[in-house]
Amino acid sequence: MKLLILDRDGVINHDSDAYIKSLEEWIPIPGSIEAIAQLSKAGWTVAVATNQSGIARGYYPLETLEAMHARLRALVAEQGGEVGLIVHCPHGPDEGCDCRKPKPGMLRTIAEHYQVPLTGVWFVGDSKGDLEAALAVDAQPVLVKTGKGERTLEKGVAKTTLIFDDLAAIARELI
Numbered sequence: 001m002k003l004l005i006l007d008r009d010g011v012i013n014h015d016s017d018a019y020i021k022s023l024e025e026w027i028p029i030p031g032s033i034e035a036i037a038q039l040s041k042a043g044w045t046v047a048v049a050t051n052q053s054g055i056a057r058g059y060y061p062l063e064t065l066e067a068m069h070a071r072l073r074a075l076v077a078e079q080g081g082e083v084g085l086i087v088h089c090p091h092g093p094d095e096g097c098d099c100r101k102p103k104p105g106m107l108r109t110i111a112e113h114y115q116v117p118l119t120g121v122w123f124v125g126d127s128k129g130d131l132e133a134a135l136a137v138d139a140q141p142v143l144v145k146t147g148k149g150e151r152t153l154e155k156g157v158a159k160t161t162l163i164f165d166d167l168a169a170i171a172r173e174l175i
C-alpha cells in the first residue's frame with residue numbers, strides 16, 4: 001500500500017507560535033487540501049500524526065481539535081479525496097508519553113493500524129521533532145519549507161532528509 005504520513009501544523013494548515021486554538025485559527029496552507037485530495041485519488045493513503053500539547057496546556061478542548069479534523073476531512077472530501085487515520089498526542093512535554101514527537105509512537109500506531117512496515121515511508125513535517133521521529137523508525141524524513149520548515153532547515157537537518165517547498169510540491173513529485 002502507498003502510505004504517506006503528514007504532520008499537521010505547518011504542513012496541512014498554517015501554524016502559529018501561539019498554537020492553533022480554535023476552528024477559526026485552523027487555516028489550510030494554499031494547495032494543501034488539493035494535494036491531499038489528489039494523492040488519495042491517486043491511491044495514496046494519507047495519514048496524520050500531530051502533537052497537540054495545547055490540550056494538556058488547557059488552550060483548547062479535544063472537541064475543538066476534533067472540529068478541526070472534521071473540517072479537514074470535509075474539505076478533502078469536497079474534492080473527491082479522503083483523509084486516513086489522524087493520530088494526535090494530547091500530552092505536554094513533561095508527561096513522558098510515548099506518542100509525543102520526536103518519539104515515533106504515533107508513526108507506529110499508524111503503521112499498526114494499516115499493518116504496514118514504516119521503513120522508507122515518507123513522513124512529512126516542518127519541525128526537527130518530525131524528522132527525528134521519522135529517523136527513529138527508519139521512515140523517510142521529509143521537510144517542507146512551510147510552517148517552521150525554514151527555521152528547521154537553518155538549524156540543519158540529516159543529509160538523508162528530502163526537502164520540498166510545500167505539500168503541493170510533494171504531491172507533484174509522488175503522482
Ligand SMILES: O=P(O)(O)OC[C@@H](O)[C@H]1O[C@@H](OP(=O)(O)O)[C@@H](O)[C@@H](O)[C@@H]1O
Pocket residue numbers: 007008009010015016017018019020049050051052053054093127
Ligand atoms: O506540527 P504539529 O505536530 O501538527 O503541531 C504543533 C503544535 O502542537 C504546536 O506545537 C508547539 O510545540 P510544543 O508542543 O509546545 O513543544 C509549538 O510549536 C506550536 O507553535 C505548535 O502550534
Ligand SMILES: [Mg+2]
Pocket residue numbers: 007008009010011015125126127147
Ligand atoms: Mg508541524
Ligand SMILES: [Zn+2]
Pocket residue numbers: 089090091097098099100
Ligand atoms: Zn503523547
